Amino acid sequence: MMNYRTLGSTRLQVSELCLGTMTFRWTSTEDEAYQVMDAAWDAGINFFDTADVYSRWAPGNPGGVAEEIIGKWLVTRRIPRDKIIIATKVRGRMWEGADGEGLSRAHILRAVQDSLRRLQIEYIDLYQSHSPDEHTPQEETLRAYDDLIHQGTVRFIGCSNFNAQQLRQALDISQALRIARYETLQPHYNLIWRGEFENELQALCAQENIGVIPYSPLQGGFLTGKYKRGRPLPATGRGANNERFKKWLQDERALTLLETLEQISAERGESMTVTTLAWMLTNPVVSSAIIGANNAAQLNQALPASGKKLGASEMERLHRISQWS
Numbered sequence: 001m002m003n004y005r006t007l008g009s010t011r012l013q014v015s016e017l018c019l020g021t022m023t024f025r026w027t028s029t030e031d032e033a034y035q036v037m038d039a040a041w042d043a044g045i046n047f048f049d050t051a052d053v054y055s056r057w058a059p060g061n062p063g064g065v066a067e068e069i070i071g072k073w074l075v076t077r078r079i080p081r082d083k084i085i086i087a088t089k090v091r092g093r094m095w096e097g098a099d100g101e102g103l104s105r106a107h108i109l110r111a112v113q114d115s116l117r118r119l120q121i122e123y124i125d126l127y128q129s130h131s132p133d134e135h136t137p138q139e140e141t142l143r144a145y146d147d148l149i150h151q152g153t154v155r156f157i158g159c160s161n162f163n164a165q166q167l168r169q170a171l172d173i174s175q176a177l178r179i180a181r182y183e184t185l186q187p188h189y190n191l192i193w194r195g196e197f198e199n200e201l202q203a204l205c206a207q208e209n210i211g212v213i214p215y216s217p218l219q220g221g222f223l224t225g226k227y228k229r230g231r232p233l234p235a236t237g238r239g240a241n242n243e244r245f246k247k248w249l250q251d252e253r254a255l256t257l258l259e260t261l262e263q264i265s266a267e268r269g270e271s272m273t274v275t276t277l278a279w280m281l282t283n284p285v286v287s288s289a290i291i292g293a294n295n296a297a298q299l300n301q302a303l304p305a306s307g308k309k310l311g312a313s314e315m316e317r318l319h320r321i322s323q324w325s
């Protein structure tokens with residue numbers, strides 16, 4: 001059964017597993033994408049995360065493909081608009097020219113209309129800055145978002161890949177100008193990538209009641225049990241030739257982490273995927289973990305994580321073994 005949590009101060013009730021859609025027509029086909037969305041929706045996942053650029057890096061893909069696939073699914077499955085929470089992002093390059101990327105007012109005002117058209121919706125629940133834009137004053141970005149909120153085009157705004165200083169500055173600007181503030185943070189955070197989030201951002205988010213929606217909680221599959229000491233990289237979409245994973249498979253600390261996770265999973269009688277996600281969901285500052293799945297079978301393996309928490313001694317063992325990350 002899917003559990004729901006309040007997304008920061010927004011009062012939105014989001015499933016504690018959010019469906020990430022970066023894999024659509026990258027490491028999954030369009031048909032697989034529909035099957036993944038069907039399985040997620042049927043399991044009670046009411047929170048979908050995408051971005052206008054997904055997945056522009058896949059050969060032959062223009063940006064906007066994932067949003068288009070979601071839009072077609074929303075229409076063909078007749079998903080009631082008020083029952084699903086759609087999050088998308090803006091920042092990456094979507095057209096040629098000076099305002100073709102970034103967080104300028106000019107870029108945002110055009111990009112949001114493109115996202116709405118592709119998604120076939122009239123408003124976006126959560127519109128996120130994909131990463132900081134050092135060339136645009138944060139005030140310009142936040143004022144543009146505030147206008148979109150007043151127009152009813154966007155309900156809430158969030159940011160991703162911001163450090164604590166950037167988020168603090170944005171919150172201060174919003175407060176001083178009495179305009180919309182970032183209500184969510186989407187950080188890269190998981191058991192093998194802890195430091196960036198935990199060192200400064202976690203405390204700020206807790207203090208400000210910012211909804212935290214970590215991405216890549218399984219570290220692109222690395223924490224699911226298929227990466228093992230002495231074994232070659234699996235020939236999967238995310239695994240093949242992955243330099244970061246190759247490096248970790250030579251790193252004693254990473255290998256010990258994988259083996260500890262495997263041991264705890266065996267003791268609990270659960271898959272490593274579930275234990276990894278349960279570790280994330282045990283942290284009360286997390287609103288929803290944004291998972292990725294290439295197919296419905298992978299998604300189904302993640303679902304039992306909802307409602308699971310690790311015990312204090314399991315958390316302590318994992319804390320000790322992953323402190324370096």
Ligand SMILES: NC(=O)c1ccc[n+]([C@@H]2O[C@H](COP(=O)([O-])OP(=O)(O)OC[C@H]3O[C@@H](n4cnc5c(N)ncnc54)[C@H](OP(=O)(O)O)[C@@H]3O)[C@@H](O)[C@H]2O)c1
Pocket residue numbers: 019020021022023027049050130160161186214215216217218219220221222224226236237238239273290291292293294297298299301302
């Ligand atoms: N804001 C940002 O900058 C940013 C960056 C990245 C992601 N995101 C968001 O976060 C979402 C999730 O990211 P992610 O895809 O990296 O998440 P993830 O859940 O850490 O990794 C998903 C990948 O793990 C593997 N996997 C998943 N379930 C598995 C299972 N049960 N058994 C074995 N392997 C399994 C699959 O890769 P293989 O089968 O190919 O190995 C799958 O593509 C994205 O879709 C996107 O919405 C945001």
